[in-house]
Amino acid sequence: xxxxxxxxxxxxxxxxxxxxxxxxxxxxxxxxxxxxxxxxxxxxxxxxxxxxxxxxxxxxxxxxxxxxxxxxxxxxxxxxxxxxxxxxxxxxxxxxxxxxxxxxxxxxxxxxxxxxxxxxxxxxxxxxxxxxxxxxxxxxxxxxxxxxxxxxxxxxxxxxxxxxxxxxxxxxxxxxxxxxxxxxxxxxxxxxxxxxxxxxxxxxxxxxxxxxxxxxxxxxxxxxxxxxxxxxxxxxxxxxxxxxxxxxxxxxxxxxxxxxxxxxxxxxxxxxxxxxxxxxxxxx
Numbered sequence: 133x134x135x136x137x138x139x140x141x142x143x144x145x146x147x148x149x150x151x152x153x154x155x156x157x158x159x160x161x162x163x164x165x166x167x168x169x170x171x172x173x174x175x176x177x178x179x180x181x182x183x184x185x186x187x188x189x190x191x192x193x194x195x196x197x198x199x200x201x202x203x204x205x206x207x208x209x210x211x212x213x214x215x216x217x218x219x220x221x222x223x224x225x226x227x228x229x230x231x232x233x234x235x236x237x238x239x240x241x242x243x244x245x246x247x248x249x250x251x252x253x254x255x256x257x258x259x260x261x262x263x264x265x266x267x268x269x270x271x272x273x274x275x276x277x278x279x280x281x282x283x284x285x286x287x288x289x290x291x292x293x294x295x296x297x298x299x300x301x302x303x304x305x306x307x308x309x310x311x312x313x314x315x316x317x318x319x320x321x322x323x324x325x326x327x328x329x330x331x332x333x334x335x336x337x338x339x340x341x342x343x344x345x346x347x348x349x350x351x352x353x354x355x356x357x358x359x360x361x362x363x364x365x366x367x368x369x370x371x372x373x374x375x376x377x378x379x380x381x382x383x384x385x386x387x388x389x390x391x392x393x394x395x396x397x398x399x400x401x402x403x404x405x406x407x408x409x410x411x412x413x414x415x416x
Contacts, residue, residue, distance in 0.1 A: 148162065149161070149162055149208065150162070150163070150231065150232070151231070152201075152224075152227040152228045152230070152231035152232070153227060153231070154204075154223055154224045154226075154227035155223075156212075157204055157209070157210045157212050157224065158209060158210045159201055159202065159204065159209045159210070159224050159227060159228055160182075160201060160202045160207060160208035160209045161182075161199055161200065161201035161202070161228050161231075161232065162182070162199070162200060162201075163197070163198065163199050163232060164189070164190075164193040164198050165192070165193035165194070165195070165196050165197045165198045166193075166194075166195060166196060166197055166416070167197050168197075169195060169196045169197045169416055170196055170197065170236070170237075170238065170260070170413070170414055170416075171196070171197040171198070171199060171229075171232075171234045171236065171237040171238065172192055172196045172197070172198050172199070172237065172238045172240060172409075172413065173198075173199040173200070173201075173225070173228070173229065173234070173237045173238070173239055173240070174188065174189060174198070174199070174200040174201075174240050174241075174245070175201075175203070175225060175239065175240065175241035175242070175245030175246075175248050175249055176200075176202075176203060176206070176241075176242065176244075176245050177242050177243030177244045177245050177266075178243060178244040178330075178335065178338045178339060178342060179206065179329050179330040179334075179335045179338060180206065180325070180328075180329065180330075181202050181206050181207035181324065181325075181327075181328030181329065182200040182201055182202050182207060182328075183324040183328060184242070184399075185200050185240075185398075187398070187399065187402035187403075187405075187406065188240070188398065188402070188405065188406050188409060191406045192406065192409065192410070192413075195410075195416035196413070196416060197234075199228065199229075199232055199234070199237070201224075201225075201228045202328070203221060203224065203244075203245075203248075203330075203338065204216060204220075204221060204224055204334075205330045205331075205334030205335070205337060205338055206328065206329070206330040206334065206338075207328040208328075211330075211331065211333075211334050213337075214333070214334065214336070214337025214338075214340065215336070215337045215340030215341065216337045216338055216340060216341045217340075217341050217344060218244075218247050218248055218251045218341045218342075218344070218345045219251055219255065220341070221244075221248045221251075221341060222248050222251040222252040222255055222256065223255075225239070225248060225252050225256075226252070226255075226256045226258070229258050234258065235258065236258055236259075236260045237258055237259065237260060238259075238260050238261045238262075238263070238413055238414075239252060239253070239259050239261070239262050239263070240262075240263040240265070240409065241262070241263070241264060241265065241267065242265040242266050242267065242398060243265070243266050243267055243368070243369060243395070244267075244338060244341065244342055245265075245267070246264040246265055246266065246267025246268075247267055247268070247270070247341075247342065247345045247347075249262050249263075249264060249267075250262065250264065250267075250269060250347050250351075250354065251345070251347060253354045253356055254347060254350055254353060254354060259356050260356060261356050261357045261358065261359070261412070261413070262354070262356060262357075262358045262359070263358070263359045263361065263409060263412060264358060264359070264360050264361070264377060265360075265361045265362070265397075265398055265405070266361070266362055266363060266366055266368070266369050266395050266396075266397065266398075267369060267373065267377070268345075268369055268373035268376065268377070269346070269347050269348040269351055269373070269376055269377055269380060270345040270346035270347060270348055271346045271347075271348030271349065271376075272348075273348060273376060274348065274373055274376060275369075275370040275372040275373050276370075277368055277369065277370075278367065278370070280304075281304045281367055281368055284300060284301055284303060284304055285301050285304075285368075286335075286336075286339070288300055288301060294326060295322055295326065298322050298325050298326065298329070299318070299322060302318075302321070302322075302325075304367040304368055304395070305367070305368055305394060305395040305396045306318075306394045306395075306396055306399075306400065307365060307392060307393070307394045307400060309392075310392065310394065310400050317399075321399075348376060348380065351377065351380030351381050351382075352380060352381075352382055354381055354382065355382065355383075356383070357383045357384075357385075357412075358377070358381045358383060358384045358385070359384070359385050359386075359387070359408065359409070359412040360374050360377045360378055360381070360384055360385070360386045360387070361374075361386075361387045361388075361389065361397075361398075361405065361408060362374035362386075362387075362388055362389070362393075362397075363388075363389045363390075363392070363393030363394050363395060363397035363400075364388055364389060364390045364393040365390070365393040365394055366393065366394060366395045366397070367394070367395060368395035369395060371388065371393075374386060374388065385412065387408050389401050389404070389405075
C-alpha cells in the first residue's frame with residue numbers, strides 16, 4: 133500500500149549550512165545526527181537538490197552522523213561552466229568530506245549519485261561502503277535510459293510553466309499508482325524542485341557526466357562492501373543495470389523492489405529502503 137512515510141513540514145534541516153571548496157567551486161552541505169557515530173553521506177541524482185534524501189537522512193540521523201550536499205550546479209552550490217564529469221563530481225564529494233573532517237564514510241548514492249559513489253570508491257580512500265540505488269556502472273553492456281524517458285526529461289514543450297515542466301519531466305520516475313495516490317506529496321516535491329533544481333544549462337552539464345561515465349571494467353577494483361538496490365519498474369535507469377553491478381562488484385548484496393519500484397523508489401518505498409540501509413550499515 134502506498135503512503136507518505138515522512139511529511140515535508142516535519143523534516144529536520146540539520147545543524148546548519150556549511151561550504152566546501154573544490155578548485156574554486158563552493159559546495160553547500162549540511163550535517164545532522166550523532167557526531168560521535170559513523171558517517172553516512174548521501175549523493176543525489178541528476179538535477180535534484182539534497183532534499184531528495186529527506187526521508188533517509190532524517191531517519192538515520194537518530195543513530196549516525198549524516199551529511200548531504202548539493203552537487204555542483206544544484207541547490208546552494210556553485211554553478212561552474214560545464215560540461216561536468218563524474219570524476220570531477222567525485223572530487224567534489226572528497227572536498228565535502230575533507231571540509232567536514234571525515235576520515236571514513238558510508239556513501240549512499242542514487243542514479244547519478246550512484247555513479248559518483250562508484251567513482252569515488254575507485255579514486256579516493258574515504259569510502260567505507262557503498263549503497264548504490266537505481267544506478268549503473270556505464271559501459272557498452274549498460275541498459276540505456278529509454279528514448280521516451282529522455283524526451284520527457286530534456287525536451288519539454290515551451291508551453292509549460294516551471295511547475296508543469298517539472299511534473300512532466302518527473303512523470304516516468306514514479307509509478308502511476310503513486311501519482312494517483314500521493315498528489316500532496318508530489319506537490320511538495322515540485323515545490324522543493326522549484327527552489328533547488330539545477331538550471332537548464334547545469335542539468336545538461338550533469339547529463340554529459342552521465343553520458344561519459346563508464347567503470348564497468350573496474351568494478352572488481354572496488355574493495356568495499358556494496359548494497360545495490362533497484363526498482364523493478366524503473367523507467368529511467370532500467371533494472372538490468374543492477375545485474376551488471378551485481379556481477380562486477382566483489383562484495384555485494386542486491387535488493388530489488390517491485391511494489392513501488394520506480395526510479396524514485398526510495399521515496400515511494402522510503403521506510404523499506406531505510407530498513408535495508410540500516411541492515412547494511414554497521415550497527416550504531
